[in-house]
Amino acid sequence: MLLCLDIGNTNIKAGIFEGEELIAHWRFSTQRHRLADEYAALFLNLFALNGIRLRDIRGCAVACVVPPLRVVFEEMIQRYLGVNPLIVGPGIKTGIRLAVENPREVGADRVANAVATFRRYGGPAIAIAFGTATVFDVISREGEYLGGAIAPGIIVAAEALVTAAAQLYQVELIRPPRAIGRNTIQAMQSGLILGFASMVEGMIQRLQAELEEPARVIATGGLADTIAQEVRSIQVVDPHLTLHGLRFLYELNRRR
CATH class of the missing domain: 3.30.420.40 (ATPase, nucleotide binding domain)
Incomplete structure (x- = not known):
């Protein structure tokens, strides 16, 4: 095991x-x-x-x-x-080329996600991890890790909003009934869930445009299911993407 x-x-x-x-x-x-x-x-x-x-x-x-x-x-x-x-860190075999300015800066979880994405779904692909940060990782058709984007995570943004605004409070992170919130709870849910979904959709469009070819979009992380329901471009939700990436990396390096 x-x-x-x-x-x-x-x-x-x-x-x-x-x-x-x-x-x-x-x-x-x-x-x-x-x-x-x-x-x-x-x-x-x-x-x-x-x-x-x-x-x-x-x-x-x-x-x-x-x-x-x-x-x-x-x-x-x-x-x-x-x-x-x-x-997972510098010096291990990954099976993909980290085609970024400084490969040592790429987080271990991003490496694992990129490896799992290419091994499980091929390329080109965009992997989106909804965690402390919302992280977009882009993999080419040939399996090169091209980089990506990092935005605040939904929970982090919600906590910052509550901390900075005296009259706002924690709300359940679920889809509101409509984009126009009729009360404070709905308004915050609209901004956090639908607003983040719009950000994700927009980022996918920008990344796709730079790739110049359609890419498969995979989501992972705690709120992946919630956001994926609002973003048509997300084709797969893989909750254990990082764990599978670690398995691939272990198998690759065990043979050294």
């Missing part, structure tokens, strides 16, 4: 693969001050609840964009699983 970990600024996504099949997956909040033993206790409970034995896990792949947690998870994996994890 292979353990894959996507450690983000807001959430940590974990999955267990048996061959190519994702047999278990979890999502929980990122806690920057947890120790290796505390994360180990969490994972041991999750494994037990799903009937997964530690000795069955033969490998691990990690994408981490929270630098302090990289060492924490590396320690946890080595001590409790007895394996050396593949940490």
Whole structure:
């Protein structure tokens, strides 16, 4: 079995693969001050609840964009699983060319998403991750990672709005009945859900224009389903895209 970990600024996504099949997956909040033993206790409970034995896990792949947690998870994996994890970063084989000015700047999660997108859906393609940030990654027909765009995430934008505006408050992030909000809740939902959907649609059009050929559009992340319902250009919602990318990267580098 292979353990894959996507450690983000807001959430940590974990999955267990048996061959190519994702047999278990979890999502929980990122806690920057947890120790290796505390994360180990969490994972041991999750494994037990799903009937997964530690000795069955033969490998691990990690994408981490929270630098302090990289060492924490590396320690946890080595001590409790007895394996050396593949940490996605400079120097590993990806199977794609990072055709950007500084490949070292590309986040580990973006690399994993680009790899999974090309391996699962081909190119050209646009992968959109709805997380702490809304990230657009563009892959060419030949499998080159061309770069993309980064915008605020919907939850981050909502929190900033509530923090900065004294008379606004948290609302449920669901589609409002109409674009013209008849009250404050509907108005905020319209701006956040429909407004973000319009931004995404507009960005897809701009990226497509620069590619000069139609690209398949794949969405992932916590609010991918909600936004995909409002954006016709999104063709696929793949909630575990990053985990699959980590699996591909592990398999590619295991043969080194």
